[in-house]
Amino acid sequence: MKLQPADDGALMLEEIPPFLFHLLSNITVRASSRDPRVEARFFPDPAREESLIEDWKSLVQPELQFLFQSARETVQADLRGASVEDGMYSMKIPRKHADAWLNALNQARLAIVEESGFGEEDMASEVEPDLEDERAMALFEISFFGFLQECLVRMQE
Amino acid sequence: MPSLDIPETLEKIDLDLPWNVLVHNDPVNLMSYVTLIFRRVFGYSREKAEQHMMEVHKRGRSIVWTGPREQAELFVQQLQSHLLLATLEAAR
Numbered sequence: 200m201k202l203q204p205a206d207d208g209a210l211m212l213e214e215i216p217p218f219l220f221h222l223l224s225n226i227t228v229r230a231s232s233r234d235p236r237v238e239a240r241f242f243p244d245p246a247r248e249e250s251l252i253e254d255w256k257s258l259v260q261p262e263l264q265f266l267f268q269s270a271r272e273t274v275q276a277d278l279r280g281a282s283v284e285d286g287m288y289s290m291k292i293p294r295k296h297a298d299a300w301l302n303a304l305n306q307a308r309l310a311i312v313e314e315s316g317f318g319e320e321d322m323a324s325e326v327e328p329d330l331e332d333e334r335a336m337a338l339f340e341i342s343f344f345g346f347l348q349e350c351l352v353r354m355q356e
Numbered sequence: 357m358p359s360l361d362i363p364e365t366l367e368k369i370d371l372d373l374p375w376n377v378l379v380h381n382d383p384v385n386l387m388s389y390v391t392l393i394f395r396r397v398f399g400y401s402r403e404k405a406e407q408h409m410m411e412v413h414k415r416g417r418s419i420v421w422t423g424p425r426e427q428a429e430l431f432v433q434q435l436q437s438h439l440l441l442a443t444l445e446a447a448r
Contacts, residue, residue, distance in 0.1 A: 319383040
């Protein structure tokens with residue numbers, strides 16, 4: 200897979216093998232998890248104060264939910280715009296969509312970690328993708344999404 | 357109604373206290389991403405943003421801002437919108 204910045208500030212992803220494109224297509228699936236552990240991580244209590252927690256749940260949480268959903272929809276739309284040639288995919292992340300991608304990638308990574316119960320040691324371990332090994336695949340997804348995030352962060356600087 | 361004066365006064369004092377915005381460590385968020393968010397949300401220089409990021413990473417948390425409660429709540433909301441583990445507490 201090749202990543203390179205375009206003149207208009209977009210990030211071009213080219214020669215994406217089907218396996219990696221499948222993972223990209225899974226970003227929004229992963230990020231849409233309804234697992235209570237994921238929900239708790241996406242919407243942490245802002246303080247110990249009960250009244251503030253209640254206000255937060257009724258006023259702030261819906262805004263955050265909307266924002267997260269919006270980011271996922273932007274990513275989904277960009278993925279729908281991908282083209283395929285000789286079995287390899289190409290797509291573009293427009294500059295103005297970079298924040299949505301950063302957000303959705305973070306959602307996906309956090310969701311995988313919560314669902315898999317990974318800790319710091321798991322995150323630090325090196326893994327190779329292995330379709331037969333669910334844990335290795337989950338760690339590889341986190342690593343791949345992190346790599347994309349890193350590229351997008353660098354483009355923001 | 358003099359009896360109502362006391363809670364009003366207490367409430368005013370409470371609101372006037374400075375509040376800390378804290379960011380807590382998690383193993384997922386990239387260091388570069390956390391630094392970028394600190395720069396964006398607070399307008400910090402790269403150096404200051406990295407100092408806070410490293411404090412989060414090494415000590416488990418960092419007080420990234422202190423000030424009026426209303427603004428602290430807004431900052432926590434902004435940080436949470438980027439999926440950082442952010443909370444607020446009275447700076448006592």
